[in-house]
Amino acid sequence: MPSLSETIQSGGLKGNLLATQCPSRQILKDVTSRWGVLVLIALQTGTLRFAELRRTVGGVSDRMLSQTLQTLEKDGFVSRFVYDVVPPHVEYSLTPMGREVTELVRALADWIEEATPGIMSKTAPAQTVEAAVTTSG
Amino acid sequence: MPSLSETIQSGGLKGNLLATQCPSRQILKDVTSRWGVLVLIALQTGTLRFAELRRTVGGVSDRMLSQTLQTLEKDGFVSRFVYDVVPPHVEYSLTPMGREVTELVRALADWIEEATPGIMSKTAPAQTVEAAVTTSG
DNA sequence: AATTATGCTTACGTTTTTGTATGTACTTAC
């Protein structure tokens, strides 16, 4: 049974995100990046072309969409299928692994979408609680 | 039954993250921020003081930890309890709502921690598939 | 008496991220 210290860098089986140089942090970053989350969610409904993705994910620029897709592809979450025709035709879809993460990402996204109204309605009240504990002075 | 177009900005019940100016994006950002994820996970095991958090979350600086905690507090995910003593004593813990999101964040984190070794082992193979479709020329 | 610890804040500078504009090769629609 692997202990907490048996992380990837020490030859163990899984990562420990709380450890400074754990490689998992990079993957986490890729998945939870600003556009990464949205692209994954957009692709959950099915295959989409570049321009379709750009229209689906509100606000992405060509540059960021392209960059995000490349990152997700190199991590193995997205697969790219290019038809050798002109004008260019490229299709993006989730890999089996991509579908797995996206389910979890989707769950988080759903929760947030539902919780947001409630969160936004309380204009940041002072949640801090001050204890009545005082020193003798 | 609300349709997709009935987002927050149009007076509906829930957000639509794919929409450009959906408020949910900010909450998503707060939760999935570099240190936000790690702080939530660290607090899942229980109440922690500032310095304890700093030691638990590998690599955080005072500045970022403080900033992250403030954001999570204003969103209502973390509660702050300060003892009025000197030297200062402040305890951080998850709110009921914080515990909810953290479960989802934790699920994602767990998945990633386990998948990372496999992802890292394939030094970014060219996943792209090229079709044999060609124009007549 | 000097050091360490606490929970921050502020100033400063660097790094990273993101956006904008432009170009490409070619086709279809007008």
Add this chain to the structure above:
DNA sequence: GTAAGTACATACAAAAACGTAAGCATAATT
């Protein structure tokens, strides 16, 4: 003939995130 659409890359600049160092009030420790 002109405009629009396709899937990007590239250069440049603005914006956001982040790290480092220093400071503060006070108590316990050495």
